[in-house]
Amino acid sequence: MKKILLLLCVIAGCLQLTFGWGFYGHKQINHHAVFLLPPAMMAFYKPNIDFITEHAVDPDKRRYTVREEGPRHYIDLNRYGAYPFSGLPRNWNDAVEKFGEDSLKAHGIVPWWIHIMLQRLTNAFREKNYPAIVKLSAEIGHYIADAHVPLHAHSNYNGQQTNQHGIHGLWESRIPELLAATDFDYLLGKAEYISNPPTFVWQRVLESAAAADTVLELEKAVSLRFSPDFKYAFEERNGLLVRQYSGAFTIAYNAAMKGMVERRMRQSVFATASLWYTAWINAGQPALEAAGSVRFSEEDIKIFSELDKSWKAGNTADRTCGN
Numbered sequence: 001m002k003k004i005l006l007l008l009c010v011i012a013g014c015l016q017l018t019f020g021w022g023f024y025g026h027k028q029i030n031h032h033a034v035f036l037l038p039p040a041m042m043a044f045y046k047p048n049i050d051f052i053t054e055h056a057v058d059p060d061k062r063r064y065t066v067r068e069e070g071p072r073h074y075i076d077l078n079r080y081g082a083y084p085f086s087g088l089p090r091n092w093n094d095a096v097e098k099f100g101e102d103s104l105k106a107h108g109i110v111p112w113w114i115h116i117m118l119q120r121l122t123n124a125f126r127e128k129n130y131p132a133i134v135k136l137s138a139e140i141g142h143y144i145a146d147a148h149v150p151l152h153a154h155s156n157y158n159g160q161q162t163n164q165h166g167i168h169g170l171w172e173s174r175i176p177e178l179l180a181a182t183d184f185d186y187l188l189g190k191a192e193y194i195s196n197p198p199t200f201v202w203q204r205v206l207e208s209a210a211a212a213d214t215v216l217e218l219e220k221a222v223s224l225r226f227s228p229d230f231k232y233a234f235e236e237r238n239g240l241l242v243r244q245y246s247g248a249f250t251i252a253y254n255a256a257m258k259g260m261v262e263r264r265m266r267q268s269v270f271a272t273a274s275l276w277y278t279a280w281i282n283a284g285q286p287a288l289e290a291a292g293s294v295r296f297s298e299e300d301i302k303i304f305s306e307l308d309k310s311w312k313a314g315n316t317a318d319r320t321c322g323n
Protein backbone atom coordinates (compact mmCIF):
# COMPACT_ATOMS: atom_id res chain seq x y z
CA MET A 1 0.00 0.00 0.00
CA LYS A 2 2.77 2.39 0.95
CA LYS A 3 4.42 1.81 -2.39
CA ILE A 4 1.27 2.96 -4.13
CA LEU A 5 1.53 6.21 -2.25
CA LEU A 6 5.10 6.79 -3.25
CA LEU A 7 5.44 9.40 -5.90
CA LEU A 8 8.41 9.47 -8.14
CA CYS A 9 10.14 12.70 -8.98
CA VAL A 10 12.46 11.88 -11.81
CA ILE A 11 13.71 15.32 -12.66
CA ALA A 12 16.45 16.79 -10.51
CA GLY A 13 14.68 20.15 -10.64
CA CYS A 14 11.81 18.57 -8.73
CA LEU A 15 13.89 17.93 -5.66
CA GLN A 16 12.15 19.29 -2.60
CA LEU A 17 12.05 23.04 -2.97
CA THR A 18 14.02 24.72 -0.22
CA PHE A 19 15.15 28.25 0.38
CA GLY A 20 18.18 29.55 2.24
CA TRP A 21 19.88 26.93 4.34
CA GLY A 22 17.11 24.41 4.10
CA PHE A 23 15.16 23.67 7.23
CA TYR A 24 17.88 21.58 8.82
CA GLY A 25 20.61 24.21 8.40
CA HIS A 26 18.52 27.15 9.59
CA LYS A 27 17.49 25.30 12.74
CA GLN A 28 21.07 24.29 13.48
CA ILE A 29 22.30 27.85 13.05
CA ASN A 30 19.77 29.38 15.45
CA HIS A 31 20.25 26.60 17.96
CA HIS A 32 24.03 26.92 18.11
CA ALA A 33 23.91 30.73 18.19
CA VAL A 34 22.32 30.63 21.67
CA PHE A 35 25.53 29.18 23.13
CA LEU A 36 27.59 32.19 22.04
CA LEU A 37 25.61 34.61 24.18
CA PRO A 38 26.79 36.18 27.46
CA PRO A 39 25.23 34.73 30.66
CA ALA A 40 22.77 37.64 31.10
CA MET A 41 21.21 36.81 27.72
CA MET A 42 21.72 33.06 27.82
CA ALA A 43 19.53 32.80 30.95
CA PHE A 44 16.63 34.06 28.82
CA TYR A 45 17.47 32.43 25.48
CA LYS A 46 18.19 28.93 26.80
CA PRO A 47 14.62 28.25 28.06
CA ASN A 48 13.39 29.47 24.66
CA ILE A 49 15.88 27.57 22.55
CA ASP A 50 13.29 25.13 21.20
CA PHE A 51 11.12 27.94 19.88
CA ILE A 52 14.10 29.83 18.42
CA THR A 53 15.25 26.63 16.72
CA GLU A 54 11.86 25.54 15.34
CA HIS A 55 10.82 29.00 14.19
CA ALA A 56 14.11 29.62 12.39
CA VAL A 57 12.22 28.57 9.27
CA ASP A 58 9.10 30.73 9.64
CA PRO A 59 10.30 33.27 7.04
CA ASP A 60 10.61 30.49 4.46
CA LYS A 61 7.17 29.13 5.35
CA ARG A 62 5.77 32.62 4.85
CA ARG A 63 7.04 32.71 1.28
CA TYR A 64 4.13 30.52 0.25
CA THR A 65 1.55 33.06 1.35
CA VAL A 66 3.09 36.52 1.59
CA ARG A 67 4.10 38.01 -1.72
CA GLU A 68 6.54 40.57 -0.22
CA GLU A 69 8.42 37.86 1.66
CA GLY A 70 10.49 36.44 -1.22
CA PRO A 71 12.89 39.37 -1.89
CA ARG A 72 13.80 39.59 1.81
CA HIS A 73 15.89 36.41 1.50
CA TYR A 74 18.38 37.25 -1.25
CA ILE A 75 20.05 39.89 -3.40
CA ASP A 76 21.18 39.17 -6.95
CA LEU A 77 24.31 41.28 -6.78
CA ASN A 78 25.55 40.22 -10.22
CA ARG A 79 22.65 42.27 -11.66
CA TYR A 80 24.60 45.35 -10.58
CA GLY A 81 27.78 44.78 -12.56
CA ALA A 82 31.02 43.29 -11.24
CA TYR A 83 32.34 42.80 -7.71
CA PRO A 84 32.28 44.88 -5.47
CA PHE A 85 29.19 46.30 -7.23
CA SER A 86 30.10 49.87 -6.35
CA GLY A 87 27.32 51.17 -8.61
CA LEU A 88 24.79 49.92 -6.06
CA PRO A 89 24.36 52.40 -3.18
CA ARG A 90 24.44 50.58 0.18
CA ASN A 91 22.02 53.10 1.64
CA TRP A 92 18.38 52.18 0.93
CA ASN A 93 17.16 55.70 0.08
CA ASP A 94 20.08 56.30 -2.29
CA ALA A 95 19.49 52.90 -3.91
CA VAL A 96 15.78 53.67 -4.35
CA GLU A 97 16.61 57.00 -5.92
CA LYS A 98 18.96 55.35 -8.39
CA PHE A 99 17.06 52.18 -9.28
CA GLY A 100 13.51 52.56 -7.99
CA GLU A 101 11.90 50.40 -5.32
CA ASP A 102 10.28 47.91 -7.70
CA SER A 103 13.54 47.15 -9.43
CA LEU A 104 15.40 46.72 -6.12
CA LYS A 105 12.72 44.37 -4.86
CA ALA A 106 12.83 42.37 -8.08
CA HIS A 107 16.51 41.59 -7.40
CA GLY A 108 16.24 41.05 -3.66
CA ILE A 109 16.67 43.22 -0.57
CA VAL A 110 18.19 40.98 2.13
CA PRO A 111 20.85 43.41 3.49
CA TRP A 112 18.33 46.19 3.97
CA TRP A 113 15.72 43.88 5.43
CA ILE A 114 18.16 42.61 8.09
CA HIS A 115 18.60 46.21 9.20
CA ILE A 116 14.84 46.61 9.65
CA MET A 117 14.72 43.38 11.64
CA LEU A 118 17.59 44.58 13.82
CA GLN A 119 15.73 47.78 14.64
CA ARG A 120 12.59 45.79 15.49
CA LEU A 121 14.55 43.45 17.74
CA THR A 122 16.25 46.40 19.47
CA ASN A 123 12.83 47.95 20.14
CA ALA A 124 11.50 44.63 21.46
CA PHE A 125 14.40 44.55 23.95
CA ARG A 126 13.72 48.16 24.97
CA GLU A 127 10.07 47.34 25.61
CA LYS A 128 10.90 43.98 27.20
CA ASN A 129 8.35 42.47 24.88
CA TYR A 130 9.38 38.86 25.44
CA PRO A 131 7.26 37.16 22.77
CA ALA A 132 8.54 39.68 20.21
CA ILE A 133 12.16 39.15 21.34
CA VAL A 134 12.04 35.40 20.71
CA LYS A 135 10.06 35.71 17.44
CA LEU A 136 12.36 38.39 16.02
CA SER A 137 15.48 36.57 17.23
CA ALA A 138 14.36 33.44 15.40
CA GLU A 139 13.64 35.42 12.24
CA ILE A 140 16.70 37.67 12.08
CA GLY A 141 18.77 34.48 12.45
CA HIS A 142 17.07 33.22 9.30
CA TYR A 143 17.78 36.31 7.21
CA ILE A 144 21.41 36.76 8.23
CA ALA A 145 22.00 33.05 7.57
CA ASP A 146 20.51 33.45 4.09
CA ALA A 147 22.87 36.37 3.48
CA HIS A 148 25.79 33.93 3.97
CA VAL A 149 24.65 31.62 1.15
CA PRO A 150 26.54 32.35 -2.10
CA LEU A 151 23.59 31.40 -4.30
CA HIS A 152 21.45 33.94 -2.42
CA ALA A 153 23.68 36.66 -3.89
CA HIS A 154 23.48 35.56 -7.52
CA SER A 155 20.71 35.46 -10.13
CA ASN A 156 21.71 31.94 -11.21
CA TYR A 157 20.49 30.79 -7.81
CA ASN A 158 19.50 27.27 -8.78
CA GLY A 159 21.86 26.78 -11.70
CA GLN A 160 18.89 27.40 -14.00
CA GLN A 161 21.00 29.50 -16.37
CA THR A 162 23.74 26.88 -16.70
CA ASN A 163 21.86 23.58 -16.63
CA GLN A 164 22.78 22.87 -13.01
CA HIS A 165 19.24 22.60 -11.68
CA GLY A 166 19.17 21.53 -8.06
CA ILE A 167 22.52 23.04 -7.04
CA HIS A 168 20.75 25.36 -4.60
CA GLY A 169 19.46 22.50 -2.47
CA LEU A 170 22.71 20.58 -2.92
CA TRP A 171 24.80 23.35 -1.38
CA GLU A 172 22.51 24.45 1.42
CA SER A 173 20.50 21.33 2.31
CA ARG A 174 22.06 18.14 1.04
CA ILE A 175 25.60 18.89 2.26
CA PRO A 176 24.60 20.05 5.78
CA GLU A 177 22.08 17.21 6.17
CA LEU A 178 24.68 14.65 5.19
CA LEU A 179 27.74 16.08 6.91
CA ALA A 180 26.98 18.72 9.55
CA ALA A 181 26.17 16.34 12.41
CA THR A 182 29.40 14.40 12.06
CA ASP A 183 31.88 16.71 10.34
CA PHE A 184 31.00 20.31 11.21
CA ASP A 185 32.39 22.09 14.24
CA TYR A 186 30.32 24.76 15.96
CA LEU A 187 32.75 25.75 18.70
CA LEU A 188 32.93 29.44 18.02
CA GLY A 189 33.73 31.49 21.09
CA LYS A 190 31.51 34.42 21.90
CA ALA A 191 29.11 36.81 20.22
CA GLU A 192 30.63 40.22 19.48
CA TYR A 193 29.19 43.70 19.41
CA ILE A 194 28.78 44.97 15.85
CA SER A 195 29.45 48.69 15.83
CA ASN A 196 28.30 49.20 12.24
CA PRO A 197 25.63 46.61 11.37
CA PRO A 198 24.98 47.78 7.76
CA THR A 199 28.70 47.51 6.90
CA PHE A 200 28.89 44.12 8.61
CA VAL A 201 25.89 42.76 6.68
CA TRP A 202 27.08 44.15 3.33
CA GLN A 203 30.45 42.50 3.91
CA ARG A 204 28.70 39.13 4.37
CA VAL A 205 26.65 39.44 1.15
CA LEU A 206 29.72 40.61 -0.78
CA GLU A 207 31.58 37.50 0.40
CA SER A 208 28.62 35.41 -0.73
CA ALA A 209 28.58 37.05 -4.16
CA ALA A 210 32.33 36.54 -4.51
CA ALA A 211 31.93 32.81 -3.79
CA ALA A 212 28.97 32.18 -6.12
CA ASP A 213 31.07 31.54 -9.24
CA THR A 214 33.20 29.01 -7.35
CA VAL A 215 30.07 27.22 -6.14
CA LEU A 216 28.77 26.91 -9.70
CA GLU A 217 32.09 26.11 -11.39
CA LEU A 218 33.10 23.40 -8.94
CA GLU A 219 29.76 21.63 -9.33
CA LYS A 220 30.42 21.47 -13.08
CA ALA A 221 33.98 20.24 -12.54
CA VAL A 222 33.01 17.52 -10.04
CA SER A 223 30.09 16.44 -12.28
CA LEU A 224 32.59 15.56 -15.02
CA ARG A 225 33.90 12.82 -12.73
CA PHE A 226 30.45 11.25 -12.17
CA SER A 227 28.13 9.58 -14.65
CA PRO A 228 24.45 10.49 -14.01
CA ASP A 229 23.94 7.04 -12.46
CA PHE A 230 26.50 7.86 -9.79
CA LYS A 231 25.74 11.55 -9.45
CA TYR A 232 22.15 10.85 -8.38
CA ALA A 233 20.47 8.24 -6.23
CA PHE A 234 16.86 7.57 -5.28
CA GLU A 235 16.06 8.08 -1.64
CA GLU A 236 12.85 8.01 0.35
CA ARG A 237 11.98 11.28 2.07
CA ASN A 238 8.78 11.61 4.03
CA GLY A 239 7.01 8.95 2.03
CA LEU A 240 8.20 10.20 -1.33
CA LEU A 241 10.84 8.62 -3.46
CA VAL A 242 12.97 11.49 -4.69
CA ARG A 243 15.92 11.70 -6.99
CA GLN A 244 18.68 13.01 -4.80
CA TYR A 245 22.36 13.81 -5.25
CA SER A 246 24.22 10.67 -4.23
CA GLY A 247 26.25 10.59 -1.05
CA ALA A 248 29.47 10.05 -3.01
CA PHE A 249 28.83 13.06 -5.25
CA THR A 250 27.83 15.25 -2.30
CA ILE A 251 31.01 14.36 -0.40
CA ALA A 252 33.19 14.95 -3.48
CA TYR A 253 31.60 18.35 -4.14
CA ASN A 254 31.96 19.39 -0.52
CA ALA A 255 35.63 18.37 -0.55
CA ALA A 256 36.23 20.36 -3.75
CA MET A 257 34.88 23.47 -2.00
CA LYS A 258 37.41 22.95 0.81
CA GLY A 259 35.04 23.46 3.74
CA MET A 260 33.13 26.44 2.33
CA VAL A 261 29.71 25.21 3.49
CA GLU A 262 30.92 24.57 7.03
CA ARG A 263 32.72 27.93 7.09
CA ARG A 264 29.62 29.85 5.97
CA MET A 265 27.48 27.94 8.44
CA ARG A 266 29.84 28.77 11.30
CA GLN A 267 29.91 32.41 10.23
CA SER A 268 26.10 32.39 10.15
CA VAL A 269 26.00 31.15 13.75
CA PHE A 270 28.44 33.86 14.82
CA ALA A 271 26.57 36.59 12.92
CA THR A 272 23.21 35.52 14.35
CA ALA A 273 24.43 35.59 17.95
CA SER A 274 26.27 38.86 17.35
CA LEU A 275 23.16 40.58 15.94
CA TRP A 276 21.10 39.44 18.92
CA TYR A 277 23.83 40.70 21.25
CA THR A 278 24.13 44.01 19.38
CA ALA A 279 20.37 44.63 19.60
CA TRP A 280 20.45 43.94 23.34
CA ILE A 281 23.43 46.28 23.93
CA ASN A 282 21.86 49.04 21.82
CA ALA A 283 18.66 48.67 23.85
CA GLY A 284 20.64 49.43 27.03
CA GLN A 285 21.28 45.84 28.18
CA PRO A 286 17.85 45.37 29.80
CA ALA A 287 17.64 42.71 32.51
CA LEU A 288 15.77 39.78 30.95
CA GLU A 289 13.40 37.69 33.02
CA ALA A 290 14.52 34.09 33.06
CA ALA A 291 11.16 32.63 33.96
CA GLY A 292 11.01 29.62 31.68
CA SER A 293 9.81 29.75 28.12
CA VAL A 294 7.80 32.69 26.83
CA ARG A 295 4.00 32.41 26.73
CA PHE A 296 2.40 33.47 23.47
CA SER A 297 -1.04 35.02 23.06
CA GLU A 298 -3.91 33.04 21.54
CA GLU A 299 -3.55 35.22 18.48
CA ASP A 300 0.15 34.43 18.08
CA ILE A 301 -0.54 30.71 18.42
CA LYS A 302 -3.22 30.97 15.74
CA ILE A 303 -0.80 32.76 13.40
CA PHE A 304 1.86 30.08 13.93
CA SER A 305 -0.59 27.29 13.22
CA GLU A 306 -1.99 28.97 10.09
CA LEU A 307 1.52 29.58 8.80
CA ASP A 308 2.29 25.93 9.28
CA LYS A 309 -0.90 24.83 7.52
CA SER A 310 -0.38 27.05 4.51
CA TRP A 311 3.24 25.96 4.24
CA LYS A 312 2.27 22.28 4.34
CA ALA A 313 -0.28 22.84 1.58
CA GLY A 314 2.27 24.71 -0.57
CA ASN A 315 5.07 22.27 0.17
CA THR A 316 2.97 19.29 -0.85
CA ALA A 317 2.41 20.92 -4.20
CA ASP A 318 6.17 21.35 -4.65
CA ARG A 319 6.97 17.79 -3.71
CA THR A 320 4.58 16.35 -6.18
CA CYS A 321 6.23 18.40 -8.92
CA GLY A 322 2.89 20.06 -9.55
CA ASN A 323 4.38 23.31 -10.70
Ligand SMILES: [Zn+2]
Pocket residue numbers: 019020021059060073142146
Ligand atom coordinates in the same frame (compact mmCIF):
# COMPACT_ATOMS: atom_id res chain seq x y z
ZN1 LIG B 1 15.18 32.07 3.42
